[in-house]
Amino acid sequence: MNVLLLGAGGREHALAWKLAQSPGMGRFYALPGNPGIAEHAKPVEGVALSAHQSLVAWCRAQAIDLVVVGPEAPLVAGLVDRLAEAGIAAFGPTAAAARLEGSKLFTKELCRANNIPTAAFGRFTTPDAAFAYVQAQGAPIVVKADGLMAGKGVVVAFTVEEAISAVEQVFAAGGAEVLIEEFMEGEEASLFCLVDGETVVPFGSAQDHKRAFDGDLGPNTGGMGAYSPAPVLTPDLEARAIAEIVVPTAKAMVALGAPYRGILYAGLMLTAAGPKLVEYNCRFGDPECQVLMPRLESDLLAVLDATAHGRLAEAEVRWSPRSALTVVYASRGYPGSYQTGLEISGLAEAGAVEGVLVFQAGTKRVAAKLVSNGGRVLNVTGTGRTLAEARSRAYDAAARIDWPEGFYRSDIGWRALK
DSSP states (O other), X not given: OXXXXXXXXXXXHHHHHHHTTOTTOOSEEEEEOOTTGGGTSEEOOSOOTTOHHHHHHHHHHTTOSEEEEOSHHHHHTTHHXXXXXXXXXXXXXXXXXXXXXXXXXXXXXXXXXXXXXXXXEEEXXXXXXXXXXXXXXXXXXXXXXXXXXXXXXXXXXXXXXXXXXXXXXXXXXXXXXXXXXXXXXXXEEEEEEEEETTEEEEXXXXXXXXXXXXXXXXXXXXXXXXXXXXXXXXXXXXXXXXXXXXXXXXXXXXXXXXXXXXXXXXXXXXXXXXXXXXXXXXXXXXXXXXXXXXXXXXXXXXXXXXXXXXXXXXXXXXXXXXXXXXXXXEETTTTSOOOOOOEEBOHHXXXXXXXXXXXXXXXXXXXXXXXXXXXXXXXXXXXXXXXXXXXXXXXXXXXXXXXTTEEOOSOTTHHHHX
């Protein structure tokens, strides 16, 4: 089977690493890829990820059997629709189905219409109306921009003044509408499900760390680390979340004429009243994918292909009982301004630690040197019989990397280990 993987981050490196192990793999390409992905898949040159027409033509010319879409932007922009029109199979939802991530307002209204547990909310097209709602509700309260925000379009405001400032920022940035939600008490967890129409198959759990600094302090980021499985998401809670949240969503999308096909990532809040939906993502999480792939024992290519072709019910999904934990090594200054082009060394020494994989995210090659090329640059992933062992190995490996301009949190996994 000839495969094209789209994306350039740590998520895609983890997918490439796992896909390359499939006995069914033929020619394997990546666009745009990164130096780590290039160890498994041949980089595609001369085609832009955003140039859908050229991308489809390239897939036809190369007899691509399956396109695996890593990031959310091409999904929301309708790449899967263009591929389908050309008769090319893709793992990922259509644009209509990807609205579950592309529009927080769409998802909230779908939840309201189908009695899916989620936070109470209001939606506003003018700042004054939003200000009045915030003042009436009080704080803490959550302010969200609609649309794709790379994991950073959410402000958890602990004062009314902070919420009003967040509303002002949304409209100042050109947002047409703002979503304001009740603050939900509880612990967050990530639940992944493969979905093919109304067929839903659980595909692992994780917990990530959004704040930039130790102790869950600092600004929100795209994720500074994660671990899997999530002990807090017990089998009973997972079953309840699937029955009360994911399955009704899948059925609702079928009823809307936009059946979902791909991975559906449900961000959950585990409240005293049970699991509630925080938000959906229409692709694998990053860095959650980096702890799921090392635990997956099944043939990933076979599973993704079955989903893409409407045969999910036939797919075999097996997981290792081992734990995995990843530490994100980021550019100093992230998620604010930061430098790029700074040399990184020691990856071989880090990867030599037992049970460790180093996935590259924001990197590039300049001559013979590996240099930083983004905010989140490396994912140092440890596996072990226990979460504590996985964590110890990940931090042992991270300490062997020589990159003075980088930083990482020292407390990934603290919730599960406390």
